[in-house]
Amino acid sequence: MAQSCTKHENHACVVCHVGPRSVWHDLDETASALLAGGRRRREYGSGEVVFVQGEQNDGVHCVSGGTVGIRRLDDNGNSVLLELAYPGDTIGYRSFLTGSEHKTSAEALGPSVVCHIDRAAITALLAGNPALGLRFLKRSIGELEHAHDMMFRQATLSNRHKLVHLLLVLVQRHGRRHSNGSQSIDLPVSRRDLASMVGTRHETISRIIGRLETDGVAHFSGRQVTIPSVEALAGEIDRLISA
Amino acid sequence: MAQSCTKHENHACVVCHVGPRSVWHDLDETASALLAGGRRRREYGSGEVVFVQGEQNDGVHCVSGGTVGIRRLDDNGNSVLLELAYPGDTIGYRSFLTGSEHKTSAEALGPSVVCHIDRAAITALLAGNPALGLRFLKRSIGELEHAHDMMFRQATLSNRHKLVHLLLVLVQRHGRRHSNGSQSIDLPVSRRDLASMVGTRHETISRIIGRLETDGVAHFSGRQVTIPSVEALAGEIDRLISA
DNA sequence: GAGCAAAATTGACGATCATCAACGACGATT
DNA sequence: AATCGTCGTTGATGATCGTCAATTTTGCTC
Structure with missing residues (x-):
């Protein structure tokens, strides 16, 4: 071991x-x-x-x-x-x-x-x-298609939606399911890195996080994120795709 | 033939x-x-x-x-x-x-x-x-690195700088050199596609083009672009890298 | 625990952007 | 020539963002 x-x-x-x-x-x-x-x-x-x-x-x-x-x-x-x-x-x-x-x-x-x-x-x-x-x-082709997805999102989604999408991806890898249906993530990255992945500044990420908090769709405490309803969070993006 | x-x-x-x-x-x-x-x-x-x-x-x-x-x-x-x-x-x-x-x-x-x-x-x-x-x-690896470059620029450059970079790339492929040192491009893409490549709306591209015109670094007439000094245009981005 | 450096937050302000709308230009079709 | 749809431009407005700055929090070292 x-x-x-x-x-x-x-x-x-x-x-x-x-x-x-x-x-x-x-x-x-x-x-x-x-x-x-x-x-x-x-x-x-x-x-x-x-x-x-x-x-x-x-x-x-x-x-x-x-x-x-x-x-x-x-x-x-x-x-x-x-x-x-x-x-x-x-x-x-x-x-x-x-x-x-x-x-x-x-x-x-x-x-x-x-x-x-x-x-x-x-x-x-x-x-x-x-x-x-x-x-x-x-493997290379898979990464390339991942990169194309990213480029497409960068061009079509708002910063808030890009952050929401990133959280949804992270919850799949790092999420822990709770008994009440909510999920928690231990973010593997800093806010600055989150910002770079979304394509904006860290101050802006801070403010978007604040809005997600007041909207009640996600709660942040350091690198700990709790999402009451992943479905509700996913709905923010699905609305764009289906609408 | x-x-x-x-x-x-x-x-x-x-x-x-x-x-x-x-x-x-x-x-x-x-x-x-x-x-x-x-x-x-x-x-x-x-x-x-x-x-x-x-x-x-x-x-x-x-x-x-x-x-x-x-x-x-x-x-x-x-x-x-x-x-x-x-x-x-x-x-x-x-x-x-x-x-x-x-x-x-x-x-x-x-x-x-x-x-x-x-x-x-x-x-x-x-x-x-x-x-x-x-x-x-x-070939796939080359495309992947190209995509990574793109992702990096999307995260670090302003829309104006992204458009300038795009013009510099296009001038290499589509540029025609004039006797006075200026170069012209026949853009292969519409304004809407330009906008999607930069990651913004076509109205915004229109306005950035307007600013490039008033700044005298590029002149647009339909899909015809004339760049008096490619070096001056490249300087807009080089300043960021060297500064 | 004290001290320090980096990270994160918050405020203020000007710049930029997205959106909606109106309008002219252009090409294709009839 | 008239019509239609798309493209491109321009204006107005509210929302968002980048920047600078001040402050707090966090994490690490000693």
Whole structure:
């Protein structure tokens, strides 16, 4: 188990949770051995960086536990959280496959476990396992369609609706159901990151949150969010789609 | 040549212009023969639709001439132009590879030539040519990074700066250089589409254009745009990056 | 616990935007 | 030529947002 593992060591006993949606799913024996040999597991504390934008790629990473944020920065200090990665997700594969430096940074948004797979192992895996390339392709296509959805929402929804949509997405991953039907979320991100995901300033997010509070559709206390009725919240957006 | 071809016919004489960046570049002889057999060339008039969001995929398309817009629609009549495709670009491959319906529509934004490659041909090509899958992968990664750039700009730039950036991108593809150093663009898109690409309403685009006019950095006459100094226009954004 | 830095909130104000409406321009059709 | 629908522009108005600033809260280190 995780608590028996120390940092920076490789453990044959630890098998990343790879569901059918993972790119590493369903490899044959020799490939699995290759993967196990090139894999190195590591635990990250909240805020610790997995890889940094601009750095040269040195293999890919696979999230095994926790939540990892994919972030883009610019020279002015602007920071935008582009994606959230969860257990089973492989990250950093784009710069690996294109042979370029990392175009984004990845950072643990809470205590997380991430495996690193070195260049040589993936290169060998890809060469001997053409299906793996197709897996990466489908993963990439999935991310691309996710990005297109995002672009569409950015162009058509108001900031309030974009925040509501974001909450609805987060409640699916991070929501805890209560006996009275309400749900709670422990937000994995700061208000500033929420703002960047919505595409506005953090002061504006603060004010939209205030309006959601007075409207009674969501209650915020630090990073704890309670939503009395997820259906009512979803109705704010559904109205737009059906109307 | 193109003018000797009629619609809906296959021509061995017509070889799509495939640069090194095209997924079809550098195929071997048998693969080329396979491609030629499954390919069907067609000319599209301005506004004609290549494929429609929601339809089942029936192969991929490759732009041979003109400009093709990739658009997403919703039930409310909202329309967002997500991408522009140019000669050498392959489109509609995502729904082909995932076996799903088209998630976007594609439409000729002017007189265009687009080849269609049927399911059987690509399936055979992919099976016998593993490098082709990697080409699709790199193309997909390129689009994904383009989408990330877009998301970053959507979150950090003002509407005016987003429009300026869009003009700078369009001038690279569609710009004509004049003797006095100025450049002109024949916009391939309507004001409404410009608005959707910037993420605002068409009335707002009209007003931002008005301000660009009074500031003297760009002159608009219908779809004709003249930019006295591309450098000055680029300076509006560079200031943000360097400052 | 004290101290500190970053995060978050709140207020004020000017700038910008979305919306509704009216109008002219343009192309396609009849 | 007349009609129609779409596109583009412009105006007016209320709502929202970005910015600057002050303040409080939070989280972390010592």
